Amino acid sequence: MNIDFQLWLSKLAWLIAEPASLLLSIWVAGCLVLWTPWWRLGRFLVCFAALVTTAVALYPIGQIALRPIEDRFPPVVSLPPRIDGILVLGGVIDYDVIGKRGVPSSLLAAGSPRLDAFVELARRYPMARHVFTGGSIELIDGRDTEADVVRRIFARIGLDTTRIIFEDKSRNTFENARLSLEMIKPEPEETWLLITSARHMPRAIGTFRKAGWPNLVAYPIDFATDPERPFDSQFRLGHNLNYLSEAIREYMGLGYYWYLKRTDALFPGPEAPKDEGETPDGENPAEQPAPAAEDPAPAPAETPPASE
Numbered sequence: 001m002n003i004d005f006q007l008w009l010s011k012l013a014w015l016i017a018e019p020a021s022l023l024l025s026i027w028v029a030g031c032l033v034l035w036t037p038w039w040r041l042g043r044f045l046v047c048f049a050a051l052v053t054t055a056v057a058l059y060p061i062g063q064i065a066l067r068p069i070e071d072r073f074p075p076v077v078s079l080p081p082r083i084d085g086i087l088v089l090g091g092v093i094d095y096d097v098i099g100k101r102g103v104p105s106s107l108l109a110a111g112s113p114r115l116d117a118f119v120e121l122a123r124r125y126p127m128a129r130h131v132f133t134g135g136s137i138e139l140i141d142g143r144d145t146e147a148d149v150v151r152r153i154f155a156r157i158g159l160d161t162t163r164i165i166f167e168d169k170s171r172n173t174f175e176n177a178r179l180s181l182e183m184i185k186p187e188p189e190e191t192w193l194l195i196t197s198a199r200h201m202p203r204a205i206g207t208f209r210k211a212g213w214p215n216l217v218a219y220p221i222d223f224a225t226d227p228e229r230p231f232d233s234q235f236r237l238g239h240n241l242n243y244l245s246e247a248i249r250e251y252m253g254l255g256y257y258w259y260l261k262r263t264d265a266l267f268p269g270p271e272a273p274k275d276e277g278e279t280p281d282g283e284n285p286a287e288q289p290a291p292a293a294e295d296p297a298p299a300p301a302e303t304p305p306a307s308e
Contacts (some may be wrong), residue, residue: 009254010172017252019056019244023049057208057235062243065300067225070198072269073218075207080217083125084190089176089204090134090146113222115150117195119159121219133167133180145169173204173253174262176212191215197222199246203253206268210261218270 015021030045055061092112122130134146147168154161167183170176188194192213196204198220205218224243257263265273 005011013252013256014247014249017248019248020241023053023056026052027280034181035306053237056240056244057237060240060243062240062247063225065247065251066199066243067227069202069247070220070223070225071227072267073198073201073220073284074222076217077217079193080191083193083217084119085129085131085184085186085192086118086125086195087131087133087180087184087192088114088120088195089200090132090150090170091137091200093134093146093149114195115153115195116220119157121156121193121195122159122164129184130163130263131165131167131180131184133170133176135168135170135175135179140155173200174208174211174257174260176204177208177213180209181208181213186214188214191217193217194220199224199250202268203250203257203263206263206265209268209272210264 015031026045026049030042030049032171033042033045036042064286092114118130120133122128132147134150134152136145145168148168151161151164151166154164159270170179192215194201194205194208194213194216201218201220205216210214224246236306254263254267258266
């Protein structure tokens with residue numbers, strides 16, 4: 001399947017599945033059908049849409065769905081002593097506002113939790129390689145890439161953009177991982193920090209591992225749920241609908257990337273999954289010579305652990 005076609009397909013699928021659009025479509029369809037011989041179906045659609053909208057407004061369904069994703073990678077408490085590179089993913093710029101005006105949300109920061117974390121870590125590790133990956137914002141319009149916009153924002157807040165590597169061709173997480181790998185060519189012994197939103201981290205880390213990035217340290221940022229606060233019921237339709245949209249987007253993304261074999265697990269976690277039949281030294285047990293008949297069986301403590 002062509003990558004461009006897959007990109008269009010993913011955008012179309014999200015346009016249909018996005019909760020606000022879906023609820024509005026059901027409302028409109030129900031109202032229109034009310035004036036036809038199938039008015040009973042119209043009445044059912046209107047009632048169904050009203051019940052779902054009320055449930056979303058009253059109950060934090062989106063936060064309940066988001067919490068397992070955000071809990072997958074907890075906030076970083078301590079960093080490894082050596083950091084060879086810092087990589088931040090795009091997808092954070094509102095082109096119609098920040099892109100055109102060139103002014104971040106805060107003049108003291110980059111205006112995005114991902115970019116703010118990148119600025120802080122870049123200053124803490126000045127000798128590491130600093131990378132931003134994010135390309136075309138729109139599918140059709142040939143305007144500035146996200147990397148162009150971020151470069152201007154970094155320059156405005158006083159960051160030396162000549163020391164930052166900008167990958168400006170990628171349009172999704174899969175291309176972020178593949179194109180930045182081709183550009184950077186990290187060594188196997190290098191340690192890289194990967195910065196993205198907590199809700200996006202499982203899909204991002206699984207995709208980057210699958211692409212071949214070695215020794216990744218997840219640095220989740222922009223958490224949307226509180227693990228210590230019980231879920232409460234308040235009438236906040238827009239607030240709850242936004243969380244629900246984010247949750248559905250990530251669950252769809254995880255399933256879609258797993259189906260296309262773009263990620264190393266259906267729900268990637270801090271530890272990379274082991275290949276079936278893999279031994280600790282990475283050799284295939286079928287290729288190892290069998291022990292001689294007179295050799296004693298190895299002690300249980302020396303037996304390699306079973307694959308997960």
